[in-house]
Amino acid sequence: MFSKFLTGALAGFSLLAAAQSASAMSLRPVPRLELSQMMGRWYEVARTPNALQRNCQAGASEWTPAQGGFAVVQSCRKGAANGPLAQWKAKATVADPSSNARFKMVFFGGMVSQDYVVLEHKDEQGWLILATANGKYLWLMSQRPTLASAVRAQAIQRIRQLGFDPARLEFPPAS
Template identity: 60%
Template sequence: MQKRLTVILAAAAALAAALPGAAAAMAQPVPHIELTKMMGRWYEVARLPNMTQRGCNAGTSDWVRNGDGFSVVQACHRGSPDGPLSEWKARARVADPVSNAKFKMSFFGGLVSQEYWVLDQRSDEGWLILATHDGKYLWLMSQKPVLPVAIRNEAVARIKQLGFDIGRLEFPLPARG
């Protein structure tokens, strides 16, 4: 019986390692964030690939407090930091009022919704890691257009520690000056 259990556990571990985002899906949100720390403009430093942002550069996400949630405008420039602007608007509400680290975001008038978790936040360094609850998508966001190299490397190391494949990260071009 114990041998069978060992084989099953080994097979499950191998399967989890083979699936992109499987280990990352077990990452948990931070225990608590202050909602005021979410407000303002965030700049995209890195992300896992996704269809919506293919070819996006100089990405931003503007969070404005709106009633019991936030109005969020995400934008990027297609092809280059000076390329055509694309925007998507969303509504975010806190999905877990104990931690404030889980958000339910709805897009296109509520037709599409997704839960996002703040997996790490370093207010003193001005960055946070935001991911979908299933670990399929992830963003490293900064309060400044460009993170200093040492801080960026620290944040990427944290992403790896959370179980994400940092070899898949895209580093879109930031906004110019």
């Protein structure tokens, strides 16, 4: 089962890497991000569909400081919010020290890498918008398993303002 997941994960990340070489959107990161604000558990509220997270529910990312950057453990439950746990680990490094809002993540021991951009961060409300640097994939993440409906609506509006189509978003169930 794990080898089937790993094969699917590698295929999904290969697609992400290939898409990155396509014409990229002009994504502007937040002006400045305090790295300490990225640490801890982030819950996935919404995402654009992607092969790696097909049938994923209750998605989350755990960010911890590590030598030379951060360790990121991404997880979800396959098929249902209480389904089997799937995890993949990444090492993240800051790609733009002037803003701290661009990251390079390396997965599967360096076999796959992907660039990410923090497009919005509302620390006081506990949410952020993260996208691949090419703009193909986007995630709305929260420091709580769910967002209040008014806050969620504000975040979705911001996604629209950034040039993304909210109709493409998936809202997987939280844990």
